[in-house]
Amino acid sequence: MSLNESIVENAMRRVKSEIGRVNFRSPFPISLFTLHSSSQSRTLATLRDTLLPKLLSGELSVAALESRMETLQ
Numbered sequence: 001m002s003l004n005e006s007i008v009e010n011a012m013r014r015v016k017s018e019i020g021r022v023n024f025r026s027p028f029p030i031s032l033f034t035l036h037s038s039s040q041s042r043t044l045a046t047l048r049d050t051l052l053p054k055l056l057s058g059e060l061s062v063a064a065l066e067s068r069m070e071t072l073q
Contacts, residue, residue, distance in 0.1 A: 003066040 054060040 003062070003069050 051060065055062070
């Protein structure tokens, strides 16, 4: 499994688990879910803003990261 496939699979698993935790009969879990989603959104935006320029400039390489991940497994 490639690094990208692994990332997508992990993200889908987390989304499914978060959706499973929400109790739609009460407004409180939805509010907590919204707060958690906002926090995750900010985290992802920070990662994007940090990593994207490095990827575009060639400072970081996805292929190099994938090969490094394979050697660690």
